[in-house]
Amino acid sequence: MKWCLTSLFVVGFGLCAFCQPDVRLAYAVKLDVGANFAKFDDQRDLNVRQKMGSVLDLTAGLGIRYRERYGIFASGGGVLDSYAFQLDSGEYSVSSITWKMHLSAFALLPIKKNNHSDLHVGIDLGTVFYGPDTEGETIGNYSILASSFGPKSNILSPELGLVKSFPRGAMHFLLTYSYIFRDSATVNFAFTKDGVTNYARGKGDYVGLRFRYTGDITPPKPPKLKLPQPPAEMKNFMARETRVGRTYSVKRRVVKLRLWDQAELDGDSISVFFNDNFILVDHALTRKKKVIKLYLQDGTNTIMVCAKNEGTISPNTVACRLRVRGRKEDFVFSTSMDRNETLILNLD
Numbered sequence: 001m002k003w004c005l006t007s008l009f010v011v012g013f014g015l016c017a018f019c020q021p022d023v024r025l026a027y028a029v030k031l032d033v034g035a036n037f038a039k040f041d042d043q044r045d046l047n048v049r050q051k052m053g054s055v056l057d058l059t060a061g062l063g064i065r066y067r068e069r070y071g072i073f074a075s076g077g078g079v080l081d082s083y084a085f086q087l088d089s090g091e092y093s094v095s096s097i098t099w100k101m102h103l104s105a106f107a108l109l110p111i112k113k114n115n116h117s118d119l120h121v122g123i124d125l126g127t128v129f130y131g132p133d134t135e136g137e138t139i140g141n142y143s144i145l146a147s148s149f150g151p152k153s154n155i156l157s158p159e160l161g162l163v164k165s166f167p168r169g170a171m172h173f174l175l176t177y178s179y180i181f182r183d184s185a186t187v188n189f190a191f192t193k194d195g196v197t198n199y200a201r202g203k204g205d206y207v208g209l210r211f212r213y214t215g216d217i218t219p220p221k222p223p224k225l226k227l228p229q230p231p232a233e234m235k236n237f238m239a240r241e242t243r244v245g246r247t248y249s250v251k252r253r254v255v256k257l258r259l260w261d262q263a264e265l266d267g268d269s270i271s272v273f274f275n276d277n278f279i280l281v282d283h284a285l286t287r288k289k290k291v292i293k294l295y296l297q298d299g300t301n302t303i304m305v306c307a308k309n310e311g312t313i314s315p316n317t318v319a320c321r322l323r324v325r326g327r328k329e330d331f332v333f334s335t336s337m338d339r340n341e342t343l344i345l346n347l348d
Contacts, residue, residue: 023064023067024064024065024216024217024218025062025063025064025216025217025218026062026063026064026065026071026073026169026214026215026216026217026218027060027061027063027214027215027217028060028061028062028063028071028073028075028104028212028213028214028215029060029212029213030057030058030059030075030077030210030212031056031057031058031210031211031212032055032056032057032176032178032206032208032209032210032211033054033055033056033209033211034054034055034057034176034178034206034209035052035053035054035055035206035207036053036054036055036202036204036205036206037050037052037053037202038050038053038083038085038187038189038200038201039200039201039202039203040198040199040200041198041199041200041201046191046193046196046198047087047088048087048142048191048198049085049086050083050084050085050086050200051084051085051091052084053082053083053084053093053202054082054084055079055081055082055178055206055208056079056080057077057078057080057100057178058077058078058079059075059076059077059078059100059102060075060076060077061073061075061104062074062075063075063104063214065214065216067254068108068170068252068253068254069107069108069118070105070106070107070108071104071105071106071122072103072104072105073105073214074101074102074103075101075102075103075104076100076101076102077099077100078097078098078100079097079098079099079100079128080095080096080097081095081096081097081098081187081202081204081206082095083095083189083202085189085191085200087139087140087142087191088140089139089140089141089142091139092137092139092142092144094135094137094146094189096133096187098128098129098130098131099128099129100126100155101126101127102124102125102126102155102157103124103125103126104122104123104124104212105123106121106122106123106159106172107120107121108120108163108165108170109121110323110327117162117163117164118162118163118165119160119161119162119163120159120160120172120174121159122158122159122160122174123156123157123158123159124155124156124157124158124159124176125154125155125156125157126154126155126157127152127153127154127155128152128153128154128155128180128204129150129152130148130149130150130151130152130186130204131148131150132147132148132149132150133147133148134146134147135147141193141194142191142193143191143192143193144189144190144191144192145189145190145192146187146188146189146190147187147188147190148187148188149185149186149187149188153180153181153182153204154180154181155178155179155180156178156179156181157176157178157179158176158177159174159175159176159210160174160175160176161174161175161210162174165251166251168215168216169213169214169215169216170213170214171211171212171213172210172211172212172213172214173209173210173211174209174210174211174212175207175208176207176209177205177206177207178204178205178207178208179205180204180205182203185201185202185203186202186203186204187201187202187204188200188201188202189201189202227277227278227279228278228279228280228281229281230278230281231278231281231282231306231308233271233306233308234278237271237273237306237340240306240338240339240340241338241339241340242304242339242340242342243339243340243341243342244341244342244344245331245333245341245342245343246329246331246343246344247343247344247346248322248324248343248344248345248346249324249346249348250296250324250345250346250347251347251348252296253295253296253347254293254294254295254296255293255294255296255322255323255345256291256292256293256294256322256323257291257293257294257303257320257343258289258290258291258292258320258321258322259272259280259283259285259289259292259318259319259320260285260286260287260288260289260290260319261285261286261287261317261318261319262317262319262332263313263317263319264313265285265286265287266311266312266313267284267309267312268284268307268309268310268311268316268317268318269282269283269284269285269307269308269309269311269316270283270285270305270306270308270316270318270335271283271305271306271308272292272303272305272306273302273303273304273305273306274292274294274301274302274303274304275297275302279292279294280292282308285318294345296345296347298347299346299347300344300345300346301344301345301346301347302343303342303343303344303345304340304341304342304343305318305333305335305340305341305342305343306335306340307335307336307337307340310336310337314336315334315335315336316334316335317332317333317334317335318332318333318335319331319332320332320333
């Protein structure tokens with residue numbers, strides 16, 4: 001019941017946030033490929049050795065992504081646990097399928113030395129539903145009995161890795177350790193030969209690689225901006241020579257541009273044109289940084305700075321800062337009454 005409520009909460013919150021440009025309803029598909037081991041109680045007189053077992057954990061679900069840096073998802077799916085043993089008369093392996101539900105939360109942190117990836121830090125909290133079952137088999141002189149036990153158990157899976165982001169989603173490459181909160185075994189093995197029995201127990205913990213893809217369901221929805229009235233000099237601005245200053249490829253749809261006068265304060269004023277609209281008109285530059293939040297469209301985005309005047313010292317210079325792929329970029333626009341300068345941001 002609690003998982004149904006959690007899922008409804010996540011989905012409902014995502015739907016309610018549909019109108020918020022920083023919050024998007026999204027889906028997640030996750031695959032864990034891991035290794036597990038059973039623990040022997042004893043190995044008296046029998047030549048039974050455990051081989052590395054395998055785990056495949058596949059889940060899918062819905063959730064939200066916030067500012068392309070945070071995510072929370074409610075998911076469900078199945079886990080295929082396989083245990084393998086080497087006997088002196090052959091090999092023995094057995095597999096079981098269990099169902100699970102989990103809640104995933106993560107944050108993406110920029111890596112300054114690598115401008116193509118982010119650091120992923122996250123955690124999974126969930127429940128695995130075990131069912132009772134028994135299976136017997138004979139291999140050579142061995143009689144083997146495998147038994148699984150219920151009931152459900154809670155799980156905790158911290159995760160750490162790298163993320164490659166795209167405009168509408170992200171691919172996560174992670175390391176994880178899945179821990180089952182129970183003292184008793186989830187599966188028990190009894191190996192009997194010539195009246196001697198050895199026992200091995202598996203708890204369900206595993207260590208492995210986690211691959212998760214998160215993608216947006218709701219398309220990016222820019223906010224309705226309150227645009228200023230176009231400047232009186234608009235026709236004059238458009239008739240000027242325009243020079244391309246800097247060009248960057250970015251992966252975040254939302255960027256913040258900071259503008260200020262880093263030189264001597266001489267009365268410089270500017271207007272800023274973004275794609276099809278003026279977003280800043282007749283702004284007097286000071287030491288205080290003017291922060292402009294931009295919502296990029298797919299492909300090429302153009303920010304054009306136009307000088308309203310040149311102050312008392314020519315030309316009109318504007319210090320600019322933005323964060324590109326986790327790295328802070330500072331540069332200067334140099335404009336005049338005859339020339340505009342643009343910044344190109346390509347959303348890839």
